[in-house]
Amino acid sequence: MSAARQAGAWVGQVLAWAVTLSVLAALAVAVVVPRVAGGTPYAVLTGSMRPDLGPGALVVVRPTPIDEIGIGDVITYQLESGKPTVVTHRVVGVGMSVDGERVLETKGDDNEVVDPEPVREVQVKGKLWYSVPYLGHVNTLLTSGQRQWAVYGVAALLLGYAALMWGGAARDRRRREPVAEEVEHATHASASS
Numbered sequence: 001m002s003a004a005r006q007a008g009a010w011v012g013q014v015l016a017w018a019v020t021l022s023v024l025a026a027l028a029v030a031v032v033v034p035r036v037a038g039g040t041p042y043a044v045l046t047g048s049m050r051p052d053l054g055p056g057a058l059v060v061v062r063p064t065p066i067d068e069i070g071i072g073d074v075i076t077y078q079l080e081s082g083k084p085t086v087v088t089h090r091v092v093g094v095g096m097s098v099d100g101e102r103v104l105e106t107k108g109d110d111n112e113v114v115d116p117e118p119v120r121e122v123q124v125k126g127k128l129w130y131s132v133p134y135l136g137h138v139n140t141l142l143t144s145g146q147r148q149w150a151v152y153g154v155a156a157l158l159l160g161y162a163a164l165m166w167g168g169a170a171r172d173r174r175r176r177e178p179v180a181e182e183v184e185h186a187t188h189a190s191a192s193s
Contacts, residue, residue, distance in 0.1 A: 013165075020161060026135060034060045039129050042076055043136030044088060048108030049074070058135035059088050061126030066102050070094065074128035075104065077119045086125055089115060 034041050044057040053059060053074070061076045069075060069091060076088045092114060093105030103118035 050110040064127040066121040
């Protein structure tokens with residue numbers, strides 16, 4: 001095999017492993033880590049939290065007691081208690097309601113005004129743990145069940161690819177062994193002459 005072909009094959013393998021590791025890292029960040037650590041991933045759909053959390057960002061929040069949330073923290077909360085619609089905004093104030101319940105005043109970083117309603121503890125889904133730009137687009141395209149099947153599918157493809165790479169490497173080693181034996185045999189034959 002020529003040096004150019006060997007270099008091309010090496011670059012191809014490096015790129016294939018880079019893509020494989022990137023996909024695995026994205027799956028870990030978006031699905032595995034939150035699930036294992038008790039976090040929940042959400043996708044940012046609007047620009048209210050620009051520049052840090054633009055549309056398409058994936059935010060992962062962990063449940064946090066309201067008394068551990070302070071000014072400057074980013075939280076995800078239900079707009080209405082018990083309803084599925086959530087918002088991710090920054091806490092800009094902490095206060096008490098008329099009945100003595102701790103409430104949070106929130107605002108999007110890119111918004112001019114504070115959110116109209118204070119956030120009660122029952123609405124809080126969690127405090128921001130980490131975020132990944134653009135990965136939220138994938139989160140919004142798939143339902144929860146589809147995400148689970150996508151994880152299984154990608155894992156199967158990656159395992160298949162790894163098996164294929166391992167099998168190819170083993171085959172290449174077997175092909176090189178007879179050549180090495182022939183060279184050794186030819187060296188011994190010429191030395192004894």
